[in-house]
Amino acid sequence: MAKEFSAKQIMFISLMLFSMFFGAGNLIFPAFLGQAAGDNLWPSLAGFILSAVGLPILGVIAVAKAGSFHELNSRVHPVFALIFPFIIYVSIGPGLAIPRAGSLAFEMGAAPFLPAEAAGAPAALFIYTAVFFGLVYWLSMSPSKLVDLFGKLLTPIVLTLILVIFVKSLITPIGESGQASGNYGSSPVFQGFLDGYLTMDALAALAFGIVIATAIRSQGVTNEKALSRYMMFAGMGAGLLLTIIYILLGTMGAASASLGTSENGAQILTNIMTSLFGTSGSVILGLVFTLACFCVSIGLVISCSQFFAGAVPRVPYKVWVLILCLASTAVANLGLTQILTVSVPILGMIYPIAIVLIILALVHSFIQNSPYIYVTTVLFTGLFSLADTVNQTFLSEALTPALSYLPLYGEGIGWLVPALLGAAVGLVLGKRKPSRVPA
Template structure:
């Protein structure tokens, strides 16, 4: 296989889209639309830049570097072992996969159960056992993911979302409301920050191994063509994500007449009830379930391939079993408990991933051997640990100190330290070059 045919490109793009598109991606755009109101297009521009742009750039960065490990090695070999491990654990069995299972129960099953059963831990246990058995079955054969995602799960998900959009045209939701809060002052910036919260840039770094292995299984061995094909798949997935985000955002903006919703899930439920009546809850439950399944399958597959390559010993199918069982157990802690931990943990890791992606994309100006990788990632990591300790260990007692940093109140307090670290790294590069030139000159004069 030397290059992707149009059909293969479409199927692999569908697969990558499904791996990205989880329940969180369903919730954020309509809520953004509700809050942005008449400024929804400006807000969506910012949202797409971060919620689509960063993940696709992540795929490109991994493709250009050759692998996530090679990209992380530019900081330090020890970092290249620790940071990917933390990401795979965090976005895998410790947080993201169990969260998907819990959210699928909350949105896909709980609305149809009596309150007594919803409150019972047995209901969640039974549901998550079935949920992760399905994830286990789909994850056993990663070589078949292209067909299963591209021909089954993704078309089903897209068809359901298309059904909702068409119905919203036939039965309009209402008039667009006025922008509220920060959306009125700076809709593009606020939309960008909302997209940042999807955390898909982390997923991009680990999904690269699945796409690369899928292409290799199809006979593509040339590394340059492999990278080019990964980028093509990323662009295809990015296009689908953009279309869905725009559709959901516009629908949310036109739902002002349905009343103020506290979050995206509540808004979606209100919209579905308005459009489809009682059956809307069923359609929404199916959409959430399929989206959570897609993300869980993608994450279990990625993590199993990574841990099998890292530790050996246990075969791939053994890791699939271990991860599904662990994720099922953690999922039974409940969605609220998982979210309380996941938000600060992922928030500490995410800025490091962003800097790795951005640095990889400017390799022409900042080479892989530059001190900038070490200084920038080191400073951002220290900031992330401090922010994490502030949230989980000291009950936000450091808020006043950290709030002195520019952009901290909008979740980007790491930006200014990162820029300073970039400047320091460049100065160290200049010092190193000057030192080498001095040594070379000295050796020539002796």
């Protein structure tokens, strides 16, 4: 008989997943959107939530329905199931997201409180990131305890701090929202959708599936159907929390127009905190950033280590944790500008493929009699993404005039038509040679 989860256990799993998603970027993006959208805040937020919350949660559900990320990738091809996850885990792990989290935690949680000379010294960043990733290493050694760490401790602290900030903004109003700027004025829903799309959290959703499954199993759930069901519940619970926090941050961002225009969300949040709490606002904001970056780092280290331990069984999980923490410390101190130059184009290339996989998994019951649709859809999407990445990275956008004929290319969704064309080709080939793909 399958073990039944209580509502309390589902809540803790949802809090854990929320904290794994909620990093520094998730603080910065909605605050910036709020100020830029101004009086068009609500339609812009609707679009943002649709993609920034919808895509990641659908990613968790897709992995749950498929059974595992490996099973989902295997529907394309066994070789693809080896290569694609490897690229994802390296890109969102030690190649970008983990070291960036450590660097941002230093910039927002430590540097403002150090003398100017010390804050800019390489030794300060090294000492901070060494301690930061040392703690990440220690807490990542026992992934089964993640529910207690995140669900019962760290996430409630982060949520409480954000709630305190919001309540203070109601008691002491920051100001009035301004007029919408740029595309937030002409097409607020679509611009908000694009902002959420660019968070690329759907990649993390695919990677976190293994961690969520492990956490649920550690609570005594062994039945695979029950496991999938609870993963879906956790995804929806985390999505609800993300939606609430994005609304709070977006509302405060919109009210910050009277504090002056800022270049990014970090500056906007700093201005808000100074307006609400004075000099102590920097301390509260630094704590929120540090905890958010810390939680994301632990979640990414655990998910990447579990993946690599499965891919290379001769190297145990705990050794992978050490390798990833050491690599992340090194990368964080090498300078993220160079890392971003390499990693961001790769992320941009694989993100459309990830979205296509999520969509195919969600409609799998309708297309499982079409054996080629996964292959052709991923192939067409991947070829476009590769061409676009080469165009932007190596060819100085020489191919842009030709690629811009594709609908929505200028908005960053040029892959949509190739994906639809690939799906159509797969359906046609499936009808010519019917065969059933294993569910």
